């Protein structure tokens with residue numbers, strides 16, 4: 001029996017979704033080829049949702065989709081999406097809108113962490129460019145399908161890594177300072193929260209609610225770029241944090257996407273299946289930084305993101 005008051009760090013996807021019927025709902029999960037996205041897609045499919053997962057490596061995504069179909073019997077399909085290319089995102093959005101005029105749940109999950117300096121095909125620093133700008137363009141382009149739902153949710157995968165850095169509006173791309181892979185990750189993950197705040201302001205009253213989540217610390221392919229010294233750095237920041245299983249890690253995404261308790265709410269940051277409180281103490285082990293929920297920062301990020309992707313979104 002589902003008991004939201006008892007939810008916490010060890011709660012799993014299946015526990016969060018117990019008693020939730022997603023039959024007839026259409027869910028899109030970006031980065032469904034691995035880790036938390038794969039488990040989120042599986043768990044939503046297991047409750048009856050039709051699931052579309054995106055993959056930049058389509059055969060990898062198709063193998064995951066086949067496993068989920070076999071395990072759940074749900075309709076699961078794959079869409080090609082490279083978030084480091086505005087052209088790929090626009091092609092994806094066009095295909096998706098043609099095939100799926102309505103989307104009810106969108107989990108903007110794909111991400112890269114602490115990679116060596118690289119640029120997207122449009123010249124943006126990779127972590128800001130793919131984790132934030134890519135999802136900004138993808139989600140905004142899919143707004144017509146979200147608005148058709150009448151009760152849609154957008155879940156933006158942020159991280160406690162947002163504690164590392166706010167968005168540096170004067171140097172988004174590390175052109176005036178040396179590249180620091182952790183500052184870049186922190187900036188991108190702060191942007192993921194600010195995007196939820198900005199989207200909520202624009203679409204909340206029209207039934208599309210946006211939430212950001214920190215999933216916890218989970219061993220996935222996200223660590224592909226980590227060196228030995230990075231593990232030391234992460235341990236120093238972890239402050240007693242326990243690792244979660246993938247099922248526990250994806251639970252907060254599934255909670256944000258479906259919990260009846262969150263109906264009509266948005267512009268929030270969740271961790272451990274609860275709405276997190278603001279905590280600006282420098283060593284705070286939990287909570288959300290006020291700079292990540294700040295409406296003025298959210299507006300500034302929205303404007304610069306529109307300029308960078310070269311498109312304004314009126315959401316008519």
Ligand SMILES: NC(=O)c1ccc[n+]([C@@H]2O[C@H](COP(=O)([O-])OP(=O)(O)OC[C@H]3O[C@@H](n4cnc5c(N)ncnc54)[C@H](OP(=O)(O)O)[C@@H]3O)[C@@H](O)[C@H]2O)c1
Pocket residue numbers: 030031032033034035036037055056057060081082083084109110111112113130157158159160161214215216217218219220221222223
């Ligand atoms: N794991 C954690 O401890 C943790 C903690 C805090 C936040 N998060 C966040 O949770 C999300 C999921 O992470 P995860 O742990 O599940 O990592 P993961 O196993 O590496 O999965 C990331 C997914 O994103 C996809 N992806 C990466 N870059 C992409 C791009 N440029 N275009 C399209 N797809 C791209 C990957 O595709 P490929 O399969 O092709 O690589 C993969 O499907 C991320 O946003 C991450 O920042 C994770």
